[in-house]
Amino acid sequence: SQQGEEDPQALSIQEGENATMNCSYKTSINNLQWYRQNSGRGLVHLILIRSNEREKHSGRLRVTLDTSKKSSSLLITASRAADTASYFCATDARGGANNLFFGTGTRLTVIP
């Protein structure tokens, strides 16, 4: 089974609004990453947060990590139609192989 689970599965908002996606995972991690995927194409790395960090910002993105709850959230502020995509969280496995475990993704639709 996959390590991470995102919710909601789908999210539809108006342009200019903020979008929040959540991710839960199961085992101890070294870091957690968020990726974006447009319409079944390749994934693009957005941001990485380490297990000893609680919050990280990159442009309009804000990621939080709560290792006690094994959860993370991705906030996209002032959304744009171009933000329409699927968003995945991905975790490594502390002490494990150098691979990522992806969640099932949140499908975000931003309506112009």
Next chain:
Amino acid sequence: ETGVTQSPTHLIKTRGQQVTLRCSSQSGHNTVSWYQQALGQGPQFIFQYYREEENGRGNFPPRFSGLQFPNYSSELNVNALELDDSALYLCASSPRDRNTGELFFGEGSRLTVL
């Protein structure tokens, strides 16, 4: 800097056939990972190659095999194709040294098995 490239972009096979998918890693990256993404799901780790050897494998049967070449490019081979093998196959590269944990993905090869 050249990104990760994959070929072919789309292909159709019939059950029982064999397929080879190819990946050229990003310049300067010596580690290649392969992922399978079924429709509506997240990518699942198949295996990783480093220094031309398999360096970690996910929960996939032996009919999924791979190669890495001295120039760090890689192939994914799938034998005895099954209908459930229909998916987007993603290749990702990363630098083993200076590894930040970030993966750089290609656009994928979409395989349809009939």
